Amino acid sequence: MSNVFITFKIRYEKELIECKIKAPTDISGFIETLKNELQLEETDELVILCPTPDGKIMELQSDDDIECLKQTKLSYNAVTKEVYCNVELVVTIIHKLPNDTSAQFMILSNKIDNLASKIDKLSYEFIRKIDEDKTSTFSTIRSILAEHFQTDSGNKLKNSLGEGDIKELKPNVDVRQKKTKKDKEKLSSTTTPTNNNLSNMSDNLKSDTPKSAPRPISKDIDVLLEMLVADGFTNTIQNIIVLKRFDNDYEKAKNYLKSSVA
Known part of the structure; x- marks a missing residue:
């Protein structure tokens, strides 16, 4: 047994x-x-x-x-x-302590070491938990700030350009796309002029246009957009809205965009 x-x-x-x-x-x-x-x-x-x-x-x-x-x-x-x-x-x-003072001190020392080890472990877990909560809190704050910044930027754009312009933004883009498509079809369907015709047209333009007359600015939205991009204004959507606001007046639109950048 x-x-x-x-x-x-x-x-x-x-x-x-x-x-x-x-x-x-x-x-x-x-x-x-x-x-x-x-x-x-x-x-x-x-x-x-x-x-x-x-x-x-x-x-x-x-x-x-x-x-x-x-x-x-x-x-x-x-x-x-x-x-x-x-x-x-x-x-x-x-629990009984021995009569020997050294033995008593050794036992108490071991108990203190065990207690300190437990405290260190609890402290480590506590600090780790705080770090995790801190990281989560900072991530939430960054997300809220980013969302607030995007909302604030959108409100500033609405205030500077007007609600009517923003409402008409999508139709203008669609009209421009349709117009570009029609222009391409028109160009592909037309016959390419001969060299003589091109020469005659060039001579006629030279004879009809005074040398001192200023170069007229086209009202075509595509041309105006290309001119604005050439002048350093590359935000196409904003350019369309501003041109619409000033009735395709290139100089006014350009001055407005300059003041907005400043």
Whole structure:
């Protein structure tokens, strides 16, 4: 029987610990084994309590109590083929310090080290949790600020250009696309003029146009957009809105865009 391992359920403080140990033969050996399992100090005293069939509690104090425990409280599991104690043993610890001052100091020092280790672990977890919350908070703040900045920029654009211009922005873009498509079809369907015709047209233009007359600015939206892009204003949507606002007046649109940039 001494070579058989028995599974005990030990109620220690607020925990229920299950340990598998060799069948005890005497009380002192059983106490020593439990100390090792529970990682207790050599100077600690154990009080082992066991329930009795009549509903009372018995303290295991002698070798006879150990034999009684093995005779009355052990069971066999045919499925797992294991021997186990069918009742919980309640263990109470009585901490005693030795008379030796050095030994007392060593025990207290070990307990302080264990406590410091637990505090360090809790502190690390606490700091890690704070860092995670801080990162999440900063990410949320950045997202809110970015959304607010986009909304504010949109409001400023509406205020500077007018609601009517923004409402007509999409139709203007569609009209421009349709017009460009029609122009391409028109150009592809026309016959290419001969060199003589081109020469005659060039001569006629030279003779009809005074040298001192200023170059007229076209009202065609595509030409005006190309001129604005050439002058450094590359925001096509904004250029369309501004030209619409000033009725395709290139100079007024250009001056307005310059003042907006400034």
